[in-house]
Amino acid sequence: MKHLLKIQNCYRIYFKGTIQIQAVRNLSFSMRSGELVSIIGRSGSGKSTLLNLIGGLDTPNQGHIWIQDKDLTRMNRTELARHRRYMVGMIFQSFNLIPSRTALENVSLALAFGGKGRSEREQTAIRLLDSVGLKDRMNHSPGELSGGECQRVAIARALANRPLLLLADEPTGNLDSKTAEDILDLLRKLNRKGVSILMVTHDQLGAERISHRRLQLMDGTIIKEEQLRSLHETG
Amino acid sequence: MKPDELTRIALGNLWRTKLRTFLTTLGVIIGIGALVSMVSFGIGMQKNVTAAFYENDLFTSMLVSPQQIDVNKAISGDMEGMVNALYEPPPPLVDSTLSCFQTFSGVVISFPEIRFPVKIRFAGNETRINIRAMPASMGQYKPFNDLLAGSFFKSDSQNTIILSQNILKDLNVKLKNRHIHHLTLEDSLKSTVLIEADSMIGDSLDVITSVVDVTKMTGFPGFSIKGHRRMLFKEIINPFQIGGIQKAGSGFEAPSMISGAIIPIQTAEMLPRVGFNNIWDVLGGKHDHEGYGSAIVRVKHIDHVKAVQDSIESMGYSVFSIMDQLSEMKKGFLIFDMGLGAIGTIALIVAALGIINTMVMSILERTREIGIMKAIGGSEGEIRTIFFVEAGMIGLIGGIFGLLLGWLVTKIANAVANMIFLKEMDFSVNFFHIPFWLILSAIAFSIGISLLAGIYPAARAAAVNPVEALRHD
Structure with missing residues (x-):
């Protein structure tokens, strides 16, 4: 089977004055379409940096990242924007919703960047919010929603332009255990529908519960890889 | 992203910071208002002068001299x-x-x-003027075909005189109009009389010319008048009838257009006087x-x-035409307009600095939002465009309201100027003129300056690093 994502000998090095920080170091791994892969590791292990590299928000100093045979490291800034728009959808620990916009408007904005017309935007956004159980809260702003609801809006927004890969950066990090469980269930549900998900998390049990594969990161490189279940099995 | 969504985002962002947007836009409004009112004053002056020349058919007249x-x-x-x-x-x-x-x-x-100096006496008052002679056929051309009262003379040899309002003033005569119904105390002290213009038509008036008094000349050895106070001239009184009174000018004409008095050309040639016709x-x-x-x-x-x-x-022959001076006049007015425009532009540049300041502040506040937009697929071009549209909106709104402010200022200034300078005149003057091209130019200039002001903030917004922006509080 062809790889959806392939990372090869990737390095991301930051410089703070004369100090060199290797956030990602000689990292290689791949992911197939339909997989739900979790990346676990301690703070500072390079998990979020890796997700930013795959999401096209950051670029590696060395190595290659392919998504469906397209090398991100060879893309210009406009192509990277298209990559973020159509190839990946991102979910963040702190939700990253625009506070001045309603749930509907936050989802619509992603669709607007996708070039959708006004009525199509609205219909699609309502459908997406309905799919995450928030149709009745669509006109509420993030400040009027709970953490779990905000993360559901963020998931709806991430799915807006039908991405090939959903990148979730600590999606349950700011949520209580019950809500976190609900969000993980929602991600699993989406995965069952065919959405490929790469999730960074501290929640080892949660990762074990829903993932096909678990990668452990330390000092910017993968130190352990566990196949939890086969791709055809569901968690 | 489609233009409607871009506009909606930009308007939403401006609406979110209403007070700041209002104050920034107010700067543009004042700048455009100043620019419009100043340039419209220059245009108004040019229009008034040119119109006065056209009104008096000066562009179609030439002075020929040998x-x-x-x-x-x-x-x-x-x-x-x-x-x-x-x-x-x-x-x-x-x-x-x-x-x-x-x-x-x-x-x-x-x-x-033919133009020569005479004395005019009416109702016991005298004044010295330069009288002009014209053929009766000039009565069919501007400004002589439209007099305030009476009509231009019909014959070249009748003893009829056409007076300007300046002369009436010198003769202590005030004409009644919708502003002047009675005499002031100052008028009464000067023995000024208040008359309806029409009632003066047909009244008698003396034109006093000077001739050389031969009898006096013979009384002085060597015809010398040095050291003697007695003059060698004597005055001849020539009775005339007032045929018409010219309209007062708008104040933008050459004084020769609206001053003096006119008599028929043959009558002028027959008048006894010391003989030269003009300075040539x-x-x-x-x-x-x-x-x-x-x-x-x-x-x-x-x-x-x-x-x-x-x-x-x-x-x-030598020919002098005011047309030759027209291009020079236009150049002069262009410089005048540019000077006024420059003052208005300075106000607009200050407003543009306000826009830059506001938008840079806005970027600092919206750094995280910019990061989010980039994370969900916003390109640098789209981010840049959002900020450009915001700047353009400030320019557009500022331009429209600035235009209204400028218009209002010109109306008030015009009313005040008419009240002060033309309080006793039976007409008003538009000192300001806002042509259609100025309306369009002002709005375009406002948008242009605002977009220029938006270049730096927009570029800065587009260059925001999304990873750092998403970490921004």
């Missing part, structure tokens, strides 16, 4: 060129020459310019017996001026 004085050289300060020309013998300007002028295509009338007769005294000092040639339309002027000059 002297080789290049009036344009004289005006431009080339006195040497002007004086040198005096030594060349000029062709005489005689009646046959004037008849010849009238055969040129477009010429409607030509007549000698003095300058070219040796030729005065050979013809007129100068003549007026009037053409049907402004388009005929150049051809007629060339034809007359080819005959060896």
Whole structure:
């Protein structure tokens, strides 16, 4: 089977004055379409940096990242924007919703960047919010929603332009255990529908519960890889 | 992203910070208001002057003189060129020459310019003026075809006089109009009388000319008058009837247009007086017996001026046309307008700095939002465009309301100026003029300056690092 994502000998090095920080170091791994892969590791292990590299928000100093045979490291800034728009959808620990916009408007904005017309935007956004159980809260702003609801809006927004890969950066990090469980269930549900998900998390049990594969990161490189279940099995 | 969504995002962002947006836009409004009111003043002045010239048909009149004085050289300060020309013998300007002028295509009338000093006495008051002589046929042309009262004389030999309002003022006569119903205390002290213009028509008026008193001359050995106070002149009283009163000017005409008095040309020639017709007769005294000092040639339309002027000059005469000065006048007004515009532009530049400040502040506040937009697929171009649209919106709104402010300022200033300067006049003057091109230019300029002001903030917003922006509080 062809790889959806392939990372090869990737390095991301930051410089703070004369100090060199290797956030990602000689990292290689791949992911197939339909997989739900979790990346676990301690703070500072390079998990979020890796997700930013795959999401096209950051670029590696060395190595290659392919998504469906397209090398991100060879893309210009406009192509990277298209990559973020159509190839990946991102979910963040702190939700990253625009506070001045309603749930509907936050989802619509992603669709607007996708070039959708006004009525199509609205219909699609309502459908997406309905799919995450928030149709009745669509006109509420993030400040009027709970953490779990905000993360559901963020998931709806991430799915807006039908991405090939959903990148979730600590999606349950700011949520209580019950809500976190609900969000993980929602991600699993989406995965069952065919959405490929790469999730960074501290929640080892949660990762074990829903993932096909678990990668452990330390000092910017993968130190352990566990196949939890086969791709055809569901968690 | 489609333009409607871009506009909606930009408007939403501006609406979110209403007070700041209002204050920034207010700066643009004031800048555009200042620019519009100042430029419209320059345009208004130019329009008034040009209109006054057109109103008096000055562009269709030419002054022809036999002297080789290049009036344009004289005006431009080339006195040497002007004086040198005096030594060349000029062709005489005689009646046959004037008849010849009238055969040129477009010429409607030509007549000698006769202008001499007289004293005028009316209702016991006297004033000294330069009287002008004209043929009765001039009555069909501006401004003589539309008098305030009475009508232009019908014959070249009648003893009728057309008065300007300036003379009436000197004669302590005030005309009633919708602003003047009664005399002020100052008027009463000066024994000024208040009269309806129409009631003056047909009244008698004395035109007093001077002639040399031969009997007095013989009383002095060697005809010398040095050391003696008695004059060699005596005054002749010539009775005239008031035929008409000219309208007052708008204040933008050359004084010669609206001052003095006019009498029929043959009557003028018959009046006993010390004989020279005008200043050209003095300058070219040796030729005065050979013809007129100068003549007026009037053409049907402004388009005929150049051809007629060339034809007359080819005959060896000097021609002065106000048309020659028109391009210089336009240049002068352009400089004037640019000066006024520059002051307005300074105000707009200050407003543009306000826009830059506001938008840079906005970027700092919205750094995280910019990061989010980039994370969900917003390109640098789209982020840049959002900020550009915001700047453009400030410019558009500022331009429209600035235009309204400018219009309001001009209306108020015009009303005040009319009240102060033309309080006793029976007409009003628009000192300001806002043409359609100024409306469009002001709005375009406002948007243009705002977009220029938006370049740096927009570029800065587009360059925001999304990873850092998402970490931003």
